[in-house]
């Protein structure tokens with residue numbers, strides 16, 4: 103399986119849903135309703151400063167009607183849906199949203215062809231996801247996101263650009279991975295700007311931890327890649343430690359610091375844009391599963 107390298111795909115522009123979700127609106131301390139539409143599991147505005155409970159974070163550890171009692175990497179927030187998102191959900195959801203069911207999926211049946219499959223965990227509003235899928239037509243993409251306005255936004259893009267190589271799970275990616283992704287089947291996994299869960303007592307919610315990465319690796323084909331990116335340096339360090347310690351992964355970077363140059367196929371994401379406006383750095387990591 104080859105690591106997609108697609109020149110020209112990195113000149114991404116944000117294409118936020120009109121109104122509620124423009125980066126400017128978010129960065130400028132927008133209204134509560136605006137912030138509710140944002141696909142974020144925690145308040146990133148206080149960047150590491152302990153100001154008491156992060157909004158909704160502890161509530162997310164309680165039993166959830168759909169996802170049960172296990173510690174989760176997200177909190178499902180209600181979000182205001184734009185009319186375009188609502189329409190896209192109704193009209194395109196039945197075709198492009200895959201139902202979660204506890205049985206391994208058949209990629210050929212879903213996509214109508216045999217092609218390398220890439221899984222993305224937490225696509226947010228989906229603009230980068232749509233752009234990558236369009237720029238790599240020889241790959242098929244599965245995006246997982248629990249935030250409904252984000253799912254609606256990506257469906258809208260799928261409709262506008264007639265993207266045929268992308269399907270969505272509106273479900274916890276951990277459960278999708280456990281139940282539906284066949285072992286050794288993925289050409290790649292993208293996790294871009296996962297919630298950093300700044301506070302120490304919330305670190306257990308971070309996606310990138312040794313057991314989850316070990317599980318992800320078993321779902322990669324030999325030679326398959328894992329591409330992570332974050333704007334939160336302590337999380338970048340954790341990512342580098344966890345990935346470097348996994349015996350089945352090899353770092354593709356030859357840089358002394360171990361991080362990768364941003365691959366050309368990855369556009370700037372919405373959360374990356376937001377982090378950059380806050381003065382954050384950006385760290386990419388690209389590792390491969392050993393061939394043996």
Ligand SMILES: C[S@@+](CC[C@H](N)C(=O)[O-])C[C@H]1O[C@@H](n2cnc3c(N)ncnc32)[C@H](O)[C@@H]1O
Pocket residue numbers: 141142143175176177223224225226227246247248249252273274275276293294295296297371372373374
């Ligand atoms: C900080 S946002 C980043 C979104 C996007 N990747 C970007 O860079 O703009 C993280 C997203 O991951 C989603 N998420 C977190 N854990 C998830 C999981 N286990 N399954 C599906 N989505 C998840 C959240 O709902 C949220 O929308």
